[in-house]
Amino acid sequence: MDRSAEAAPALDRAHEHALAWLGGLDERAVPPEASVADVISALGTDLPEGPTDPAEVVDLLARAADPGLTAMPSGRFFGFVIGGTHPAAMAADWLTSAWDQNAGLRTVTPAATAIEDVAEAWVLDLLGLPADSAVGFVTGGTMANFTCLAAGRDAVLSRVGWDVGEKGLVGSPGVRVLAGAERHDSVDLVLRYLGLGAPELVPVDAEGRIDPAALRERLEDGDDRPTVVALQAGNVHSGAFDPFDEAIAAAHEHGAWVHVDGAFGLFAAASPAHRDLTRGFEAADSWATDAHKTLNVPYDCGLAIVRDPTALRAAMSMHGDYLIQDEAGDPFEKVPELSRRARAVTVWAVLRSLGRSGVAELVERLARHARAFADGIAGIDGAEVLNDVVFTQVCAAFGDDARTLDVVRRMMEDGTAWTSGSRWHDRAVLRISVSNWSTTDEDVARALEALRAAAT
Template structure:
């Protein structure tokens, strides 16, 4: 077996070439999966040297890679990786620490403690809340709602961790009609069931209506779990959290959870934190790091006000694994995991309060710039652009055809969605490296491809060839 040096040299060389290409390479030219499989080959009988494996792997992999870390990737809500966060993630891989128990890596445990405290300060959340570093908003939502399940049922005299849900008091779940799929999935996995969740009406931007929530609460006699959100995935709108908390204030058998995957970072901005006013009145919060903080995948924070509820719901104990409340895995779903808080610490320290605020504000300003240019080009901007999301309808063109043409063209990448039962395009600005020039170039190219598609028969759409780049 070769030493580390030669293999790391190959990896570093590929990384340098890949990162240097992001500003200019086609963003997401479709690849042939079968060709990728053929290049990756079959399982060999005999091993190969590390250098050869990595050279073959990167050559086979690159045609199927999307430049999602680059400045013109506007699909989904996908941030790039800040250079300092990427480098910190390399440190995580090289040191190969298990962040489950503090004794296994005291350094990792303390870094995560500090990074969590800094995140609470930036987001305006209770300083004594428990923070767990999860893989993404999906697992962060599960962790938070597991704590909610424990607390609500414990208050009703039921030990759900010991007894399970059979025979347990019923917990009513209320969530906005525009709630994200990861919250619904968390409800499924935790035994609440998606069918029994009560959908609260929302306004035209997808924000939960506090009055409708109050009306729904009147019919609920027992424990209540309310799931609100900061940053609707299509419009970027935030639920009126202060109003929602006020509706719940008169009851002591409720738990308010905020799915703030990307929108909760608005709290770091002095000009946009009003959008999440009242967030600090909730009981738990889920927020991604690999979206708007721009740290590498996988990274998210599960935050719970009631530290004991989180530990009771998530921790595990064994004679060989005596986890305590201060051990990181007492607040996550895993016993074996990388110290995800290290890149978060690096990003927060490198940016500081002002840098995080600037990252949020620049992305929002660029989204507004894109919306103005789309509107001037005859595209309907469906949403109020309050954060980094722009929702578009394109008259005269099937948006799926347009999205395919954009992907083939390679100038940028946009996603499709459905809003109020009508297909739409979603243009999301989440990357630290995106510039006004990137936005202008991308909008202009999308409009040009739109013009090529207008009037074509359906069978011919989506066939627009790549432009010179």
């Protein structure tokens, strides 16, 4: 069988549709035009009795889905911190699918493992984290937090003689988790997955940064359970970063494991202009980030980074007699999945394409666009920027809640840009998240023009 001949017609059609989609993003309205029901109708609901030519399947898929697609890769999508897909990463992702490697075992998939080894070293170097840390390539920020906090849970219990792997959590001394009052909700979700319950919340300042004095007070309150402290690099509303120096020092004085949730903010460390935001974060025990946010690789790719590789492998690894394992360690030992995509390929591709200076420029450009949004909003009558814009997040209000929500609604109806509504400090806000590599000054100007119109 000539596999290339079999695959070529469908791949050619997919290539044509992909280029047409990308080529139309600049002028396309950002919100979708069709509903779920519309797309289902176009796809058809009856399972065919017989085969369909793969090229025809691709044509049908592209034609039916197009009206229901949100222009998330557009430079004018500011609704969530999700990034776009850098061209090098997109092409590498296509190759990843074609290679079809189950990237769990070093000996079985040496190319995928080699790429992962290089990408791991580059990430640690770029972020200024300990070079002997372990990096697990997981599905996204939530599973990165899960993986790191699982390692932390097991490690702090091990220090008091409790083996979670053997005994489970029932009957254990328990684990106390302290987190800032404005931590991301995915931290709570992960703690639920891990059987640890809700975190104890520590007061924060007006920008959402944890109060290190309040944290120290909690640590000294006489509760002697094994402890994990969850800090944050990039508040989802303000973009603010916790004061790592003081917070980590206090936590380590009391024997706590310190985890940093840096879904989009961790890459501030790669920018000389913004590195100070992460000052002291390298002293933590684990760090989580989404590569498909600031680094702009395709879904799904998160990075779980743990200072102690042994702790990570103790929490994540398994053994099977049928597996061909390597004494040097295998990629699957650092992640929850046994079978997994070769996610490191796209990370390697972006880092190889941009280089150190290119990643710094990307981070600085995103932050510059956020600052331009803040300056433009400040010039709109009745508008107010509510946060100190230190990174890539902007929160604005346009008077009372009713008027702010009306502006959010008008922006969505206009379609020029996607800017989401939220609540922060008990106020309705319009939230702008700048995370796409392709956003230009013109995109920002167009979005601001639409925002002025919506506000008047």
